[in-house]
Amino acid sequence: xxxxxxxxxxxxxxxxxxxxxxxxxxxxxxxxxxxxxxxxxxxxxxxxxxxxxxxxxxxxxxxxxxxxxxxxxxxxxxxxxxxxxxxxxxxxxxxxxxxxxxxxxxxxxx
Amino acid sequence: xxxxxxxxxxxxxxxxxxxxxxxxxxxxxxxxxxxxxxxxxxxxxxxxxxxxxxxxxxxxxxxxxxxxxxxxxxxxxxxxxxxxxxxxxxxxxxxxxxxxxxxxxxxxxxxxx
Numbered sequence: 001x002x003x004x005x006x007x008x009x010x011x012x013x014x015x016x017x018x019x020x021x022x023x024x025x026x027x028x029x030x031x032x033x034x035x036x037x038x039x040x041x042x043x044x045x046x047x048x049x050x051x052x053x054x055x056x057x058x059x060x061x062x063x064x065x066x067x068x069x070x071x072x073x074x075x076x077x078x079x080x081x082x083x084x085x086x087x088x089x090x091x092x093x094x095x096x097x098x099x100x101x102x103x104x105x106x107x108x109x110x
Numbered sequence: 111x112x113x114x115x116x117x118x119x120x121x122x123x124x125x126x127x128x129x130x131x132x133x134x135x136x137x138x139x140x141x142x143x144x145x146x147x148x149x150x151x152x153x154x155x156x157x158x159x160x161x162x163x164x165x166x167x168x169x170x171x172x173x174x175x176x177x178x179x180x181x182x183x184x185x186x187x188x189x190x191x192x193x194x195x196x197x198x199x200x201x202x203x204x205x206x207x208x209x210x211x212x213x214x215x216x217x218x219x220x221x222x223x
Contacts, residue, residue, distance in 0.1 A: 004152075032209050043201055043214040044153065088152050096208025097166060098143065100152035 003027060004091050006101035014109050019076040021104050023089030026070065032092040033065055035074045037085045038103065044088055048074065079108045112136070114215035116202050122221045128190035131218045134183070135204030142179060143212060144187050145201040153201055159185065160208065192222045 005024045013019045021035075032051055036044035048063040050056045050072065056063045062075040072091075076083055086103040115134040123129050135142050140161050145153035156175065158166040161182035170177065174193070179185040189196055199219050203212040 032211075034211055036214075043199075043217045046211050046213060049211045090152075090212075092209055094209075096141070096158065096160075098155055098158070098212065100154075102150070102152045 001026065002101070003099045004089055004101040006087075006089050006104050008102060009105040010107055011104055012107045012109060013079050015079060015081060017079050017108075019079045019083065019106055019108070021074040021076075021087050021089075021106065023072045023074075023091075023101055024070055025072070025089075025091045025099075027091065027093050027097075027099070028070065029093040029095070030067075030070075030091045031094045033063070033072045034090040034092075035061075035063060035072075036088040036090060036100075037083075038088055039085045047087075076106075079106075081108050081110050084108050114202055114204055114213055116200075116215035116218055118218055119216060120219050120221075122223065123192055125194055125222050126191040128188065129192055129220065130189075131187045131200050131202075131220075133185045133187070133202030133215060135185075135202070136213055139204035139206055139213075140182070141205045141208050141210075141212075142185050143201075143203040143205075144177060144185070145203065147199045147201055147217070156187070158208075165208075189220075192220075194222050196220060197222045 035048045050063040064073045089101040142159040144156040159179045199217045202215045205212045
């Protein structure tokens with residue numbers, strides 16, 4: 001079992017819909033949680049960071065964290081074709097160890 | 111503010127040859143990471159530096175890989191000798207401290223023939 005699990009997808013949503021991306025992690029010592037977007041052939045780009053339970057909103061993006069359930073999610077509202085990419089979930093524990101999931105591929109259809 | 115700089119962007123070498131990658135982190139970022147990324151997978155940590163100290167190198171194949179971060183700023187990752195299975199993208203990232211978000215450089219795509 002991987003330390004950080006994501007559905008590989010592909011996840012396909014129509015333009016304007018809400019895309020929901022999920023991530024679970026196994027290390028209960030995890031303290032910091034991040035979502036990255038990676039376009040094909042490019043390096044990961046930070047979208048959101050979240051450190052405490054609850055929701056954090058930034059524009060069309062909302063990150064949700066539930067430490068008791070060891071679950072973090074990313075919602076993308078009003079999805080656009082330019083949101084089509086692979087979304088990586090990353091987790092850091094209190095020792096600074098960083099672990100990435102293998103990503104979920106999102107396709108937004110016009 | 112300049113981002114993480116990496117060079118070269120692409121490298122093609124024959125197996126058994128040496129290769130080196132260079133990374134300059136964002137100014138003021140004390141934590142530097144080297145990752146390996148294979149197609150369809152997430153980045154896998156090779157080594158993490160806090161200033162000039164390697165604090166996590168448990169996943170670095172030390173028989174052929176080495177890294178250094180002299181003066182706690184830029185860093186070099188070396189492979190000697192390269193094997194076919196080393197073909198991948200090598201990513202460098204930096205963060206202000208170990209708990210904070212990381213910012214990635216553009217990566218070096220290595221092809222070993």
